[in-house]
Amino acid sequence: GNSVTQMEGPVTLSEExxxxxxxxxxxxxxxxxxxxxxxxxxxxxxxxxxxxxxDKGSNKGFEATYRKETTSFHxxxxxxxxxDSAVYFCALSRDNTDKLIFGTxxxxxxxx
Amino acid sequence: xxxxxxxxxxxxxxxxxxxxxxxxxxxxxxxNLYWYRQAAGRGLQLLFYSVGIGQISSEVPxxxxxxxxxxxxxxxxxxxxxxxxxxxxxxxxxxxxxRTQYFGPGTRLTVL
Numbered sequence: 001g002n003s004v005t006q007m008e009g010p011v012t013l014s015e016e017x018x019x020x021x022x023x024x025x026x027x028x029x030x031x032x033x034x035x036x037x038x039x040x041x042x043x044x045x046x047x048x049x050x051x052x053x054x055d056k057g058s059n060k061g062f063e064a065t066y067r068k069e070t071t072s073f074h075x076x077x078x079x080x081x082x083x084d085s086a087v088y089f090c091a092l093s094r095d096n097t098d099k100l101i102f103g104t105x106x107x108x109x110x111x112x
Numbered sequence: 113x114x115x116x117x118x119x120x121x122x123x124x125x126x127x128x129x130x131x132x133x134x135x136x137x138x139x140x141x142x143x144n145l146y147w148y149r150q151a152a153g154r155g156l157q158l159l160f161y162s163v164g165i166g167q168i169s170s171e172v173p174x175x176x177x178x179x180x181x182x183x184x185x186x187x188x189x190x191x192x193x194x195x196x197x198x199x200x201x202x203x204x205x206x207x208x209x210x211r212t213q214y215f216g217p218g219t220r221l222t223v224l
Contacts, residue, residue: 032211043118043202043215044156051211089155093211099146099171100204100213104155 002027006090006103013080013110021075021106023064023090031092033057033066033073034100038087047075047088080110114139118203118216125223131176131190133219135203138184143205145186146213147178150200162186163208198223 007022025031032051036044048057053068062077073090090103115138125131137143147159158171160178168178175194179187186203200220204213 034212036215041220043218044204046212046214049212093213099158099161100156102156 002031002092002094002101004090004092004101004103006088006106009087009105009107011106011108013108015082015110015112016079017110019075019077019080019084019108021088021090021108023073023075023103025071025073025090025092027071027092027094029094031094033064034091034093035062035064035073035075036089036091036102038089038105040086044089080108082110082112084108085110114205114214116203116205116214116216118201118219120219121217122220123222125193125221127195127223128192131188131193131197131221133188133201133203133221135186135188135216136184137205140184140205140207142183142208144208145180146204146206147186147188148202148204150202150218152199156202160188193223195223197221 003026005024034049035047037047038044048059050057050066053066056065064073064075087105087107089105091100093100117136144163146161148156150156162168162180165180176190200218202218203216206213
């Protein structure tokens with residue numbers, strides 16, 4: 001079946017450090033891939049997305065590249081800020097009903 | 113622009129009491145609508161989705177139900193709450209034929 005696997009958290013970084021959050025997926029066909037971010041006590045916000053192989057999604061300094069050969073969609077940011085502290089969810093959508101399959105989420109904590 | 117609303121924002125209910133959570137979307141027509149639950153410290157579980165008025169699909173058998181009485185209104189209900197129903201409930205929408213979902217602010221439900 002379709003699934004998404006994310007690295008365990010929490011990820012703890014100092015401000016201005018480089019961030020990588022790993023995400024791999026299992027799916028048939030050609031899924032769309034997403035990263036959502038959830039700040040404490042809030043709903044999920046779409047951070048970025050990619051709809052086909054080799055696409056790079058980017059937003060607010062975050063990037064992720066759709067790698068079909070490694071079935072991965074790792075999230076990266078060159079210099080994190082304290083305000084980036086949140087839970088990050090990787091997700092895929094495969095069929096026409098647009099149902100999202102989420103990973104378990106990775107908590108990021110950034111300290112000054 | 114499109115917006116999605118959920119209410120109430122927080123709710124504390126006794127075991128065995130009924131539940132009604134409401135979600136409305138503005139600025140779009142005939143959206144796909146979704147209910148998710150997020151248990152404490154865990155990922156998101158899709159509960160129901162709807163592609164049109166009166167059309168509800170259930171993903172997980174449980175004591176919850178959903179209804180869509182109007183095009184942009186989605187309601188989550190229960191006749192008798194269980195302790196295990198506690199969690200953060202998120203409503204989401206997507207455009208017809210589109211894979212990107214947009215989430216509301218969520219309702220935090222505590223069943224005592």
